[in-house]
Amino acid sequence: MHFILYSIRNSPNLLIRRRFSLSSSKQNLFKSLFDHFQYARKAKKTVQQRGIDLSNLTAEQQIKLQPILRMKTAFRVVNITMGIMAVIATTVWYRRRQKEYKLGKEINDELKPIWMDLKYFKHKGAMIGNYLLPEQIVGKLKQLKKFQFDQSDCICASFPKSGTTLIQEIVYLIQTNFDYESAKKIDITERYSFLEWPTVHLQQLSLNQTNKSRFFKTHLPPEFFNETFKKAKVIYIYRNPKDVTVSLFHFLRSIKIELTYSGPWNQFVQSFLIDEG
Incomplete structure (x- = not known):
């Protein structure tokens, strides 16, 4: 949408032709409108100083002051346009907030945990849907539900202790045209983001929009x-559950973090079979 505005400078016979656009490419639309408004005020003040009433002009005055009358009409159109834009923007904002509120409520209902005390485990577990999850990652689930993936992303998904690290290295080399040097220099925890781990900042990952694969x-x-x-x-890694059980048992007994398991082997197997491990 384009408007042609005219304004009068101090010289009574000098007309300045000005043009501006309400296109989305304008870097500072409101500043542009403000500048033109200042020109309009100067033009109106000049006319008033000459004792001319714009609402009651003779035919001769209408011809002489045609540029100012055009400018007045143009600004009336601008005011109407800006009013419509404000209404549309408010409506879009309100609908977006309603949608976000509804989505947030659905996520809260879907991810509402049922807390369980697990024998021999240091911390509680959370039953969400049909899945038993560690207490440490529950607070991250809402963020994960909103995280945006794209076609260039590579995800290695698996049950714990299924050989994930080995497949991660293979996938990385394939995707980087077998760049062994970067694989040696950069630790795998830096090359791969563990999505649900508490220390991983999803917001920072979302801002990292590059052409390279994540x-x-x-x-x-x-x-x-x-x-x-x-x-x-998505590459899903599957391992024989018997081997997973043995590997997971030794892993949870050896680590010194919140997921530590302190019970015997036979109890661990029973818990694993009924989804408590």
């Missing part, structure tokens, strides 16, 4: 992500 690791099922999860390249 590498992710997760032990969560697809239900905990949004529809954009389907856009990414």
Whole structure:
């Protein structure tokens, strides 16, 4: 949308022709409008100083002051346009907030945990849907539900202790045209973002929009992500559950973090079979 505005400078016979656009490419629309408004005020003041009433002009005055009358009409159109834009913007904002509120409520209902005390484990577990999750990652689930994936992303998904690290290295080398040097120099925890881990900042990952592939690791099922999860390249690692049980048992007994397990082997197997491990 374009307008042609005219304004009068101090010289009574000098007309300055000005043009501006209300296109989205304008870097500072409101500043442009303010500048033209200042020109309009100067023109109106000049006319008033000459004792001319713009609402009651003779035919001769209308011809002489035609540029100012055009400018007055143009600004009337601008005011109407800005009013319509304000109404549209307010409506869009309100609908967006309503949608975000509804989505947030759905996520809260969907991810509402049922807390359970697990024998021999240091911390509680949270039953969400059909899944038993560690207490440490529950606070991250809402963020994960809103995280946006794209087609260039690579995700290595698996149950814990299924050989994830080995597959991560293979996938990384394939995606980087077998760049062994970067694989040696950069630790795998820096090349892959462990999505549900508490120390991983998802907001920072979202801002990192580059043409390069982003590498992710997760032990969560697809239900905990949004529809954009389907856009990414997902490699799922499956391992014999018997081997997983043995590996997970020794891993949880050896680590010195919140997930430590202190019980016997036979109890661990029973817990694993009924989804308490």
